[in-house]
Amino acid sequence: EVQLVESGGGLVQPGGPLRLSCVGSGFTFSSYAMNWVRQAPGKGLEWVAAISSLSDGTYYAGSVKGRFTISRDNSKSTLYLQTNSLRDEDTAKYYCVIARVPGGYFYYGMAVWGQGTTVTVAS
Amino acid sequence: QSALTQPASVSGSPGQSITISCTGTSSDVGGYNYVFWYQQHPGKAPELMIYDVKNRPSGVSNRFSGSKSGNTASLTISGLQAEDEADYFCSSYTVSNTVIFGGGTKLTVL
Numbered sequence: 715e716v717q718l719v720e721s722g723g724g725l726v727q728p729g730g731p732l733r734l735s736c737v738g739s740g741f742t743f744s745s746y747a748m749n750w751v752r753q754a755p756g757k758g759l760e761w762v763a764a765i766s767s768l769s770d771g772t773y774y775a776g777s778v779k780g781r782f783t784i785s786r787d788n789s790k791s792t793l794y795l796q797t798n799s800l801r802d803e804d805t806a807k808y809y810c811v812i813a814r815v816p817g818g819y820f821y822y823g824m825a826v827w828g829q830g831t832t833v834t835v836a837s
Numbered sequence: 838q839s840a841l842t843q844p845a846s847v848s849g850s851p852g853q854s855i856t857i858s859c860t861g862t863s864s865d866v867g868g869y870n871y872v873f874w875y876q877q878h879p880g881k882a883p884e885l886m887i888y889d890v891k892n893r894p895s896g897v898s899n900r901f902s903g904s905k906s907g908n909t910a911s912l913t914i915s916g917l918q919a920e921d922e923a924d925y926f927c928s929s930y931t932v933s934n935t936v937i938f939g940g941g942t943k944l945t946v947l
Contacts, residue, residue, distance in 0.1 A: 749936070758840065759875070759883065759926050761936040773934055814888060821930040823873050825894070827882035 716740040718810045718828030725834045736793040736810030743791035747813040747820040752806035764820035800835045841939035848945040854915040857942045859927030867908035871930035874912045878923045922946040
């Protein structure tokens with residue numbers, strides 16, 4: 715069974731950093747591009763960032779570019795999101811998502827979602 | 838870049854059909870066939886229902902169908918069932934090499 719388990723969320727002060735992690739199992743992690751998508755409380759979905767299967771391409775939403783960094787360690791089947799200079803508007807549940815097609819681009823659709831980890835930015 | 842435009846809510850009775858629209862621009866929905874629809878039940882993670890405008894992943898009911906005309910994509914659900922009550926989000930690839938979502942539509946089955 716394909717599983718994604720996110721961790722690392724919590725309460726952080728404005729301006730602070732937080733590192734999110736996502737461990738994948740039940741599939742060949744290194745074959746898939748991966749995404750982070752977030753959802754503020756009671757709001758819609760917002761794509762945050764993506765990374766190619768071999769880390770040779772990273773992509774960011776304008777709202778996080780320069781503050782967030784996506785990375786992965788295929789030997790550990792783990793995806794990361796380093797978040798810096800956090801703002802109130804970054805408060806959300808962050809989902810780790812597998813791209814739909816092995817060897818394909820991140821924008822080929824989001825096939826499997828984790829249950830999310832919640833980030834709360836507040837003083 | 839602004840979110841794709843979806844109606845905030847739609848409703849229908851069991852057995853009826855409903856359509857949810859998703860309007861973008863030529864830089865996203867109108868320019869690519871990478872348009873997707875996701876279903877999200879309360880407290881749950883989203884689920885992919887339609888990919889590449891009109892294709893259903895394995896396991897998704899054939900009551901769900903997608904289409905596109907110009908800058909507007911549509912999701913149609915036929916034979917509405919109580920279990921279809923959920924939030925629905927469209928998304929698209931963009932000319933900026935990013936992904937954009939719609940604001941979401943709450944479907945109520947009366």
